[in-house]
Amino acid sequence: MNRESLIEEILALKEKRKAIILAHNYQPPEIQDIADLRGDSLELSLKASKTDAEVIVFCGVFFMAETAKIVSPQKRVLIPVAGACCDMANMLSPEEVVRLREKYPGIPVVTYVNSTAEVKALSDICCTSANAVKVVGTFSEKKILMLPDMNLARYVQRFYPDKEIIYFEGFCPFHHLLSPEDIYQAKAEHPEAIFIAHPECRPEVIDLADYVASTSGMLRLAKELPHEEFIIGTEIGLLYPLSKVAPEKKFYHPAPDKMLCPSMKKTRLEDVLNALKNFEFEVTLPEEIRSKAYQAVKRMLELS
Ligand code: 13P
Ligand code: SF4
CATH class of the missing domain: 3.40.50.10800 (NadA-like)
Incomplete structure (x- = not known):
């Protein structure tokens, strides 16, 4: 099936299923393009808690789809790739x-x-x-x-x-790899650029940042700041939505090979179609766990 027919079929089936497609900012470009809503973890959990769709197709990693199920237990939540997980x-x-x-x-x-x-x-x-x-x-x-x-x-x-x-000494294996040397080199190559880091980066890297922000925070800064050039300290996938929100500006990645989260890159259009066709892969949770987890998530969402 060619790309256009694939997209047509996804959109038609989405209507039929009364579904909504959510995509994290790191997802592949073609997935972000067909999503109803894109965002960072906070925006996506808020959206999942407010949608009146009957089915949520969550293009991201498992904890994100699971959070959608925690806040919307009456809905069917699907993750198109069963093995997409967050290493942290x-x-x-x-x-x-x-x-x-x-x-x-x-x-x-x-x-x-x-x-x-x-x-x-x-x-x-x-x-x-x-x-x-x-x-x-x-x-x-x-x-x-x-x-x-x-x-x-x-x-x-x-x-x-x-x-x-x-x-606890957990970390994102990809953000943790970004080093001060990577930033010094990027700054030497792009002296006009400012550096924005994700808070999952190591303290030595945060020390060098002009701004620290979530992925959607970075998109807002890129749009709103008067600067023309940015060094982006997060997973490489963010460069696509950055190019969309501020096409006239320049974005540089200081370590593209180190900061690629393979789980975020697994979703293909075929997987989204399969999710809608066969209700795969459905996220389920024991009610006892879900209701306790909901208290922690709800407390956070109430602050937003
Ligand atoms: P954001 O909530 O900033 O999008 O971050 C999610 C994530 O997994 C970062 O690696
Ligand atoms: Fe998890 Fe991937 Fe985000 Fe790292 S980049 S925190 S592994 S989802």
Whole structure:
């Protein structure tokens, strides 16, 4: 089937199924192009909680589709590629969270949405890269446990010198690889460019950033700032939506080979069609886990 007929069939079936297609900002261009809504983790979970569609086709990684199911249990949530997972989410088991809670009794647990539903169910509140600083600021406690991303935790710590942020040593294997040397080299090659980093980057890289933002935050900055050139410190997939929101500007990636998340690149148009045709692959969750995880996600969404 050629691309045009594939897209036509997806759009027709989407109507028939009363479905909505959500895509994360890192998804392949052809998937972003057919999506009804694109965004960062926070925007997509908000959209999933508000849509009146009966079926959500979530083009992203598993924790994102799972979060859509957590907030919309009455809807069918489909992830077109069953094995698309977030390596950071897989680093932290629920058993480890129980152990950490025992080690730090009474301390609020703030969990990045890049985590499993079981881990969310054991947390007090969730956060995303877009709202982590705000979420931590809602606690009066001096000690906070942040899971599972140590780089996000160390970034948030900068805003609260009077707090002690304890963290689990998880990380995104792709953002963690970006080094200060990569940034020095990119700056030498593009002296006019400003550098925007994702908070999943290491502290030494954050130190060099002019701005730190979520993926959608980067899209807004690219559009709104007067600068013409940007060095982009996040997964390579963001370059496509950047080129769409500010086609007249220049975007450089400091380490394209290191910062490619394979799970984000797995979705093809054929997979989206298959999802709509065969209701594959459906995300299901035991109600006991979902309802507990919902409390943590709902608390976060109420702040947005
Ligand atoms: P955003 O919420 O900023 O889109 O980040 C999600 C993610 O997985 C970053 O690697
Ligand atoms: Fe997870 Fe990193 Fe991929 Fe984001 S880029 S989905 S944090 S593995």
